[in-house]
Amino acid sequence: MSSHPRTLPADGIRLDRSSPVPLYQQLYRSLTAMIGERRQLAPGTPLPASRALAQDLGVSRNTVLKAYEQLQADGHTKGLAGGGTVVTSAAARRTRAPRGSALAEAGDRHVALGEAGDRRSARSLSRGGRRMMGLAAAPADHIPAPGPWDLPFAVGVPALDVFPVAQWTRLYSTRLRTAPARLLAELDSFGYRPLRETIASQLALTRGVRCDPSQVLVTEGPEHAVALLRDCLLDHGDEVLVEDPGHRRTRAEMARTGAVLRPVPVDEHGMRVEWGLEHHPDARLALVTPGRQFPTGAVLSARRREKLLAWADTHQAWIIEHDPEGIPKGPRPRAALQAGPAGQNVVYVGAFGATLFPGVRIGYCVLPEALVDPMSRIAATFNHGPSLTSQATVNDFVSSTHFAAHVDRLQTVHAERRAHLTGELRRYIGDTVRHAPIETAGTHLVSDLPPDVAGSEVQEQACALGITLRPLHHYCLAAPARDALVLGFGCVRAPTATYAIRRLSDVIHRLTR
Template sequence: MLVPLDRDSPVPVLRQLYLELRRAILAGAVPPGGRLPPTRTLATRLGLARNTVVAAYEQLLAEGFIEGRVGAGSFVSRDLPDAPASPPAVAGAPPPPVPPASRRFAGAQAHTGTFGTVPFNTGRCTLDERTLQVWRSLTLRRLQRPDPAWLGYADPAGPPALRQAIARYLRTSRAVRCEPEQVVVTTGAQQAIDLMLRVLLDPGDRVWLEDPCYPAVRAALAAADARVVPVRVDAQGMDVAAGIAASPQARMAYVTPSSQYPLGVVLSMARRLELLAWARRSGAWVLEDDYDSEFRYAGRPLASLQGIDEGGRVIYIGTFNKALFPGLRLGYAVVPRELLEPVLAARLLSDWHPAALQAGVVADFLEEGHFAPHLRRMRQRYLAARDALVAALRENLADRMEVEAPEQGMKLLARLRPGLSDLAVSAVAARRGLIARPVSPMFIAAPPVQGLMLGFSGHEPGALCWAARELAAALAESDERLLSPSPSGAGGGL
């Protein structure tokens, strides 16, 4: 038996020997029932320690590839099938074809944005020293007195204490009408959205989607094999009348009413009532994604759409991943009672339940009154970062873009002057190590706005001012490559 070994390989010799012997057995070089060389003989032939060969044989024996016979040696297991008649795989051969069903997920990862601390990256959060100190204390307290329930399987809806704390917080801060048993704790808003799509939609169902839209939801709808009905957005938010005209019997509508993603406009009260009336009349469901309402810089946070829903058609979705930090992976959905059973069954089939220990820390953070002071401090920091970024953009890039300070959120929309392409500007920024996310790809059917989504939360004001100057310098060097491909892509109004 030929057993090639590479002494210069980083793979340990024992591992190489085991893999080569297994390959020879599977290829039929030694047929079922065939005898392997004695360990001493093979060790001498290969120049190895006998213990190395014995260890390889023992691994093959444990996995059922060989069997030992006292006084006779080691033999290939007779239970293995004969080697296939087909030729072995050829190096460089094309991989097996991808199943057609997998195409539903094609490109989904591209919609998640970019990770890291690069200036202008969106979704970044800041934990100041006071919050970190409290978080450490709460975590250590739970580890010092662990409850056995935290270490085992748990309720798919999440720990009761956290659900009670979330329900109390939502009733007070967002005017959400809910009881703790309606709260389903998830690993973020995206999982909550995915659960609702799997429970409520059949393949081919029509879903209203804001145009422009949150790209990750568009990808999730494609994965659910839903038919997207783009509904234009204007200064009052989603144009409900346009949605009714396009698809009056749609199964669902997805909206971001408090701060439309990506344009930042608020869904007007008239439109909210019109949307709820349509949902009641047609039996449709409304997914309200309230992704960053905690960070409002002018007045109190706007009341939720769910809070004025008299027909029980709105599913409210929120997250702590932005109010605290994305690595927490903790969100929630407020689910109408009649949907609880199928939603919890779907949750059980996906990842069973949220992490009980981390969820307990969040419950303590809420119940002991740490969340509200944390939000106040973060609003102050994010407001300072927002104002610094707006001032820096106006000072350095006024001839390239128009910027308004958003009243809510963790990012702003910079609308490019007519003739500029946001894709080209984004590419130029990337070469300078900056993330300037183009907005035009977020449009589906409506004429695209040429603009950039620039994050300010989680970034120091000085870093944002530096990044604005860098972006201005990069654009000054690349004028000829920044033109928009067509007049329809001009910046300006909604």
């Protein structure tokens, strides 16, 4: 039986009793940081007995027990048969290392498979596996660290606290009770036909997208759609124009099988299309977010839209138009690229995660007519999309009055939380927010850092305080001229946002001294 240490490192646990975050959640975050980011608790290290740690911290034993239970449920620790709790080796692998660290560069070396304590021989990954490790070296864009869903400032998470769970559950339960056998067993390679009809009609209304339901392919999200399109349209070594900064996950998916990413700078008018075409004239495809550039929020100007569409038409190239916001209520100020006269070269990609919840994992792409036949053949073998039951539930919800009411509520809450966060940033840090038009506000904003402050240093110190954020350079292939913070606010209630900004202000002011 492993003996319990009496205490943990003195600088490891930070509890703030004035915080709206429960003490057990603060303790959980501190312990995960000690296991992962700071590497203070190695695999196999026993944790103190709950009673002893509670006495040391001046908290109830129940607080420690709840934190320990969450650690074990998330796989960071495991219980021993004779009593006690130890850190697992899986936990160390699960927490990604900072860019430039030995672990982040593991894709270029041998990687041990299985538990470190097994003493099994290490085996090398394939060349493709090492490539994937390099692409996945940093955490995912929009997934918060393990813990509560409202962790500030997770990017890409909407206001989940206003989602109508009761209506959703009722619709899903009804589908399970009344679904015909084929809905439970079959997988239509292009997706559930009524959902494809709903997507086509909604996109025509809100984005001006012109399509027949037969052109709509339902996928497991935008990354899945990009992967299918990549395999259909690109050969190894083909050049792809991508926004810089840009969406990491779709970019990584595009590069996974050997496409060469060509970063194109972004300014207040979106991707600098002329610059990209001048420097990379042989590009075969462009991956863009023209309606609201991710993460800056810039809208691609009319001149650049025309230039990009003309290039695709002249060079027989393709454009993947990624819309991270999904289907909103009401029309946008600017139509989709696909809606233009040269839209036959554009594939429109979207998802429901931004308006429903990220875990729904249902996306779609609208194919040009020329791609329907080849993609139908590819999808018949390789598109193992969401279950038809889940697709049917999404269709029932989006087609109902629940969806319109939910989107109205979501837009109101997001506007309120954006205004609150902007005000708190000005109050505690200064007027550093890069403003985007309210129509393209989304669920995050970009806040500039002082010239002498590195985003990675802010991120590291904020993480120790239970604040998850991403510096702008996290989304860049080339180093930005000036770093900034990308702060998600969709899932962050006002009291939590105020508390987190006060702590973040302390970090930034400390680093500027």
